[in-house]
Amino acid sequence: MRGNNSMNNKKNKRQNNKQITKIEDLNWKQINKLNRKKTIFYQPISPLEIHGPHLPIGTDLFTSKDTAAEAIKKLQEKKPELNYILLPAIPIGYCKFATDFPGSISINSKTVRDVIYSVGSSLAEHDFRYLIICTYHMAIPHLKGIYQAMKKLQKKYNMKICEPWGPYFYSDKIEKNEPKLGFDTSKEMHAGFRETSLMKYQYPYLVDESYKNLQNIYRDLNSPRVIGKKFKDLGLKDGYVGSPSKADVNYGRWFFNETVKVYVKSTLDLYDGKKQDELPKKIKAAMKALFWS
Ligand SMILES: [Zn+2]
Numbered sequence: 001m002r003g004n005n006s007m008n009n010k011k012n013k014r015q016n017n018k019q020i021t022k023i024e025d026l027n028w029k030q031i032n033k034l035n036r037k038k039t040i041f042y043q044p045i046s047p048l049e050i051h052g053p054h055l056p057i058g059t060d061l062f063t064s065k066d067t068a069a070e071a072i073k074k075l076q077e078k079k080p081e082l083n084y085i086l087l088p089a090i091p092i093g094y095c096k097f098a099t100d101f102p103g104s105i106s107i108n109s110k111t112v113r114d115v116i117y118s119v120g121s122s123l124a125e126h127d128f129r130y131l132i133i134c135t136y137h138m139a140i141p142h143l144k145g146i147y148q149a150m151k152k153l154q155k156k157y158n159m160k161i162c163e164p165w166g167p168y169f170y171s172d173k174i175e176k177n178e179p180k181l182g183f184d185t186s187k188e189m190h191a192g193f194r195e196t197s198l199m200k201y202q203y204p205y206l207v208d209e210s211y212k213n214l215q216n217i218y219r220d221l222n223s224p225r226v227i228g229k230k231f232k233d234l235g236l237k238d239g240y241v242g243s244p245s246k247a248d249v250n251y252g253r254w255f256f257n258e259t260v261k262v263y264v265k266s267t268l269d270l271y272d273g274k275k276q277d278e279l280p281k282k283i284k285a286a287m288k289a290l291f292w293s
Contacts, residue, residue: 020072022086032126039083040130040267042068043119045112045146046137047093050101052191052240054211055199057103058091059191063136065089066202067256071263078264082271090115094141097221100230101239110292112145117152124157132267133163136259138170143279144287160273164266165259167277179254183246189221192242194255201252216243 023031023041046060056062065086072084091105093112098104120131131153133146146163153159168174175186188194199207219226219234219241231239269276279287 020069020076020086021084022088024088026085034083034085034128036127036129038081039085039128040132040271041085041087041123041128042072042132042134043087043116044068044089044134045092045116046089046135047095047107047142048091048103048105049093049095049098049137050104050191050239051195051199052211052214052244053238054208054214054240054244055191055196056203056206059195059199060093060136061089061091062202063198063256063259064134067136067259067263068132068134070256070260071267074260074264075267079268079271084267087119090119093135093137094139094145095137096141097139097226097230098239100232108292109141109145112142113149116146116149120149120153120159120161121157124153124159129158129160130270131159131161132263132270133161134165134263135163136165138166140283140286141290143283144290144292147279147287160270162266162270162276164262164276166283167279168262170280170283171277174258177258179251181251183243187218188242189219190242191240192244193246193248193251194242196244196247197249197252198255199252200247200249201256204249207247211244211247214238214240214244216245217241 044061044064046064048057049060050057051059069086072086075082075084092107092115094106094109095104096106099106116133123131133150135142135146143163143166150161150163153161178185185193196207196211217236217240219236221241226234266276
């Protein structure tokens with residue numbers, strides 16, 4: 001029995017370590033050999049943005065690429081007949097409101113749109129059809145750029161393309177599914193309990209210990225009243241919203257795996273031609289009302 005178990009463990013380990021295919025490692029002949037109907041690309045994209053005095057500016061970028069990579073590992077086991085190709089993470093996105101701290105790099109939303117469109121059309125010109133956009137940055141102008149590009153790609157190339165995290169994040173599903181904690185996590189808007197937990201799970205050595213002493217600070221960053229304002233205008237002198245001191249590595253693990261699950265489900269639905277979850281109406285309306293910035 002013991003022998004068997006250890007053999008199974010070894011086998012599982014080998015499967016889990018199965019390499020992820022990164023596009024930059026391939027030559028064009030290898031790419032050309034990929035079955036167009038069975039190849040799915042992943043494009044992680046999120047800006048470098050300050051996340052309080054305790055988390056790295058790469059928090060959103062790390063999360064988008066790590067969850068994409070983990071989803072690919074899961075899918076390779078679940079549906080090994082498809083090819084999953086990871087594109088290099090693009091460190092851009094709109095985060096103007098956070099640029100009153102050094103380290104935030106905001107790229108306007110039209111540029112985000114043009115970059116996503118360029119990536120998608122370059123693939124589509126060679127008849128690749130499946131593309132998953134992985135972003136962990138949920139600012140409306142950033143999403144506007146992504147969704148406009150997706151619309152254009154669907155129209156021009158009939159591309160099967162989706163951004164899975166936005167519709168999940170802006171629904172009430174996190175609060176419904178998460179472990180019960182006894183406080184309102186929907187107020188954890190930026191570098192608070194959720195993201196600090198996430199980074200404690202993924203990159204504990206990049207979390208500054210000072211998070212334990214940070215005061216709880218709450219602001220509604222989705223309120224129309226904050227449009228055009230930067231963090232410091234809202235009294236956020238350290239650049240976070242929520243309660244980072246409550247951070248918990250187990251919650252971080254749950255949150256990470258939940259994101260992975262959403263990517264896995266969206267990929268399978270996209271491949272099967274099922275309808276994707278959409279952004280809620282109020283988010284779509286906000287996106288529409290927004291001028292390009
Ligand atoms: Zn973030």
